[in-house]
Amino acid sequence: MWGRRARAVVAGLAGLGLLAAGCAKPPVADDPNGPIRIGAAVSDTGKYSIEGQAVKHGYELWADMVNDELGGIQVGDRKRKVEMVYYDDQSDPEQAVRLTQRLISEDGIDFIFGSYSSGLTLAASAVTEPNQRILFAGGAAADTVFSQGSDYVFSPLTNTSRYTESALRELAKRGAKTVGILHTDEAPMVDIQTATEKLAGELGMRVVGTQRVPSDANDIRGAVTQLRQSDPDVLVEAGHTLMGVLTVQTMRSMSWAPEYVVMIQAPTEPGFVEQLGAAATEGIMAPTQWHSSAQFSDEYFGTAGDYRKRYVERYGEEPSYMPPSGSAVALSLQLAIEKAGSVDVEKVREALLELDTETFYGRINYSGEGDPSGLKGANVTRPMLTIQLNAKGEQVVVAPEENASAEIVPMKPWSQR
Amino acid sequence: MSSGTPTVSTPGAPPPQKAAQRLSAAPVRALAASRLADPRLRAGLFAAGLAALLVTPLFGLNNSALLLFSTVFMWIGLTSSWNIISGFTGYVDFGHGVFFGIGGYTAGLLVTHLEMPFWYTVPFAPVFGFVFALVVGYPLLRLRGVYFSIAMLGAFMAMRELALVFRDFTGGSGGIIFEAVIDRTLFYYVFLGVAVIVVLGTVWLRRSQLGSSMLAVRENEIGAEARGINTTMVKLTAFCVAGSITALIGSLWAYQTAFIDPAIMFRDVLLINLALMVTLGGLGTVWGPALGATVFILLRETLWETEGEDFLVFFGVALIVVVLTLPKGIAGSLADRVHLARARRAGKEESR
Numbered sequence: 001m002w003g004r005r006a007r008a009v010v011a012g013l014a015g016l017g018l019l020a021a022g023c024a025k026p027p028v029a030d031d032p033n034g035p036i037r038i039g040a041a042v043s044d045t046g047k048y049s050i051e052g053q054a055v056k057h058g059y060e061l062w063a064d065m066v067n068d069e070l071g072g073i074q075v076g077d078r079k080r081k082v083e084m085v086y087y088d089d090q091s092d093p094e095q096a097v098r099l100t101q102r103l104i105s106e107d108g109i110d111f112i113f114g115s116y117s118s119g120l121t122l123a124a125s126a127v128t129e130p131n132q133r134i135l136f137a138g139g140a141a142a143d144t145v146f147s148q149g150s151d152y153v154f155s156p157l158t159n160t161s162r163y164t165e166s167a168l169r170e171l172a173k174r175g176a177k178t179v180g181i182l183h184t185d186e187a188p189m190v191d192i193q194t195a196t197e198k199l200a201g202e203l204g205m206r207v208v209g210t211q212r213v214p215s216d217a218n219d220i221r222g223a224v225t226q227l228r229q230s231d232p233d234v235l236v237e238a239g240h241t242l243m244g245v246l247t248v249q250t251m252r253s254m255s256w257a258p259e260y261v262v263m264i265q266a267p268t269e270p271g272f273v274e275q276l277g278a279a280a281t282e283g284i285m286a287p288t289q290w291h292s293s294a295q296f297s298d299e300y301f302g303t304a305g306d307y308r309k310r311y312v313e314r315y316g317e318e319p320s321y322m323p324p325s326g327s328a329v330a331l332s333l334q335l336a337i338e339k340a341g342s343v344d345v346e347k348v349r350e351a352l353l354e355l356d357t358e359t360f361y362g363r364i365n366y367s368g369e370g371d372p373s374g375l376k377g378a379n380v381t382r383p384m385l386t387i388q389l390n391a392k393g394e395q396v397v398v399a400p401e402e403n404a405s406a407e408i409v410p411m412k413p414w415s416q417r
Numbered sequence: 418m419s420s421g422t423p424t425v426s427t428p429g430a431p432p433p434q435k436a437a438q439r440l441s442a443a444p445v446r447a448l449a450a451s452r453l454a455d456p457r458l459r460a461g462l463f464a465a466g467l468a469a470l471l472v473t474p475l476f477g478l479n480n481s482a483l484l485l486f487s488t489v490f491m492w493i494g495l496t497s498s499w500n501i502i503s504g505f506t507g508y509v510d511f512g513h514g515v516f517f518g519i520g521g522y523t524a525g526l527l528v529t530h531l532e533m534p535f536w537y538t539v540p541f542a543p544v545f546g547f548v549f550a551l552v553v554g555y556p557l558l559r560l561r562g563v564y565f566s567i568a569m570l571g572a573f574m575a576m577r578e579l580a581l582v583f584r585d586f587t588g589g590s591g592g593i594i595f596e597a598v599i600d601r602t603l604f605y606y607v608f609l610g611v612a613v614i615v616v617l618g619t620v621w622l623r624r625s626q627l628g629s630s631m632l633a634v635r636e637n638e639i640g641a642e643a644r645g646i647n648t649t650m651v652k653l654t655a656f657c658v659a660g661s662i663t664a665l666i667g668s669l670w671a672y673q674t675a676f677i678d679p680a681i682m683f684r685d686v687l688l689i690n691l692a693l694m695v696t697l698g699g700l701g702t703v704w705g706p707a708l709g710a711t712v713f714i715l716l717r718e719t720l721w722e723t724e725g726e727d728f729l730v731f732f733g734v735a736l737i738v739v740v741l742t743l744p745k746g747i748a749g750s751l752a753d754r755v756h757l758a759r760a761r762r763a764g765k766e767e768s769r
Contacts, residue, residue: 123681
């Protein structure tokens with residue numbers, strides 16, 4: 001009896017041993033003659049799949065540009081192609097952590113491109129940081145990602161706290177004195193409200209009214225009436241697309257048109273103009289990370305317009321701000337490797353910190369230790385673009401001044417539309 | 418090790434013996450299964466498996482493999498605790514992830530607001546989980562039927578919203594960041610310990626009076642009441658135990674991940690995976706949840722390696738096939754075979 005049992009136990013142990021042996025293979029070392037391997041755990045499926053795939057498109061577009069057009073990245077005296085290793089984190093933080101660990105421990109990868117959300121990026125950075133691998137966050141903009149003192153996290157996006165900055169700066173120059181804020185109770189919108197109030201103070205503007213509404217409200221007349229009574233020069237609305245639509249409808253029903261209106265999200269969504277009509281949305285402004293009409297350019301992707309063309313040719317759709325963000329962070333890795341003449345993590349990290357360059361995505365200049373913003377690895381000098389919808393419902397970049405393709409136009413009264 | 422011979426493959430396979438060769442395939446499997454039912458053999462296998470798992474990290478596993486193992490252990494703990502309320506008493510908890518979040522936030526808030534070292538916060542997580550289960554469970558579990566399932570889903574979503582809204586206290590969507598100690602070996606042993614204790618606890622519970630009462634509630638609640646079982650008390654106990662274990666695991670996972678926010682701690686994929694894994698292994702069985710969690714994660718890992726981008730399709734199909742062919746889950750169907758074999762043996766002895 002025991003003979004059989006013992007054999008079964010031995011077999012079980014052997015099975016486990018084999019499993020362990022299979023898992024114990026050492027990471028692949030970097031081959032100086034082979035391609036530079038870059039890992040990316042992005043959300044192909046799950047709730048961030050739309051954003052995740054958009055960021056991934058940006059990474060792909062860059063990798064193809066490097067391999068097909070440049071013949072590789074110039075590392076010292078040789079050109080090395082790039083090889084992307086993509087994993088799908090299924091929008092699940094557990095998977096994001098697990099796959100990031102895998103990219104490091106099994107695939108032996110030093111440079112990791114991140115996923116969309118700030119939460120997933122923070123979870124992944126808890127793995128990359130102690131392992132001293134560089135995490136390029138192509139889709140994270142929350143200040144918290146960069147206020148942890150992480151040395152190995154970089155993102156070219158403008159932080160959420162600066163979303164309304166370029167618009168307010170430009171409007172202050174035009175003599176706007178008072179600001180009213182209408183925002184939903186969602187966390188990022190509250191962040192924007194706080195940042196806007198602080199910024200208005202710095203610019204010498206006065207916040208004359210702040211109204212908070214539930215994110216699922218479908219009647220905001222009370223809040224809008226209150227704001228109307230305080231008569232601000234600038235109305236800042238911070239909410240998702242539907243809240244933007246509701247705000248315009250409410251203002252129209254009251255026939256109230258403040259001189260300037262800035263909405264955080266709605267105007268950059270095509271559905272906004274489709275639903276309300278170009279006459280109702282004319283003059284509304286919105287911050288955006290990137291726009292194809294912005295006056296940006298570099299020698300690799302060309303102008304922002306060239307980038308859009310390249311993207312449309314490849315994917316058959318208009319790029320949102322997300323693919324360019326992915327391509328931009330990848331481009332910064334390429335420039336840093338070329339500058340360092342090496343793929344050594346520390347040398348590349350130093351080169352990234354020294355990097356200060358103009359690209360199709362705007363200026364990239366990562367903040368380092370002791371930056372006055374208190375953020376590390378963030379693109380702190382890059383302002384947010386501000387677009388304004390024209391009479392045809394098209395988006396036109398109006399701020400900051402050096403990237404603008406048109407002047408800001410005040411809102412027309414409802415009677416003239 | 419004499420494992421090279423092809424005759425000995427897995428502990429569950431039929432042993433090569435004359436008696437077995439004369440029998441047809443199904444009874445052979447049943448015989449093997451019945452042998453697996455021998456408590457001494459089970460204990461032996463369990464001890465051997467545990468010993469193997471205890472020494473595994475010494476063989477130079479990389480961090481990625483260690484993390485995979487500890488993920489399996491964590492899910493064994495989660496599924497086994499969920500099974501206590503949903504499987505044993507039959508009150509399916511659709512919002513069990515709420516305890517995972519409560520555990521994580523208990524640790525996170527104590528670390529950030531009271532500046533407690535993380536390990537000191539560990540005992541608080543199950544306590545808060547217990548209290549929450551008591552407060553929510555007391556009114557809900559007095560009712561019969563689906564109210565409990567639906568209300569728990571509501572509790573889950575409500576707690577996520579609360580974690581978002583009270584941002585001054587919880588950090589809102591910005592979350593809470595721990596002082597990271599990324600030690601995969603440490604967490605391998607921590608989660609292994611949790612899994613072993615929870616599974617052994619389930620074994621004990623199933624054999625206890627309390628466990629029998631839980632099954633009585635599941636099979637016929639009115640009948641159980643008529644026989645003098647305080648069904649509310651039994652359900653509440655199961656719920657509080659399950660809740661506190663899940664809260665403990667949530668706090669440990671939060672620390673291992675070093676970052677929490679409402680979307681991460683109260684993630685809905687947790688609810689779905691719990692139900693899938695336990696159904697796969699066998700709802701209401703003792704070993705089913707552990708088996709289901711292990712098979713689920715290893716299957717996902719394997720398909721992901723071999724099938725690439727479309728692995729979720731294969732994974733879904735594989736799950737459907739398992740559920741269709743083994744409606745009672747892996748452990749449930751195995752147990753049926755054991756009963757069948759026993760009945761046959763009993764029948765044979767009678768005819769002698």
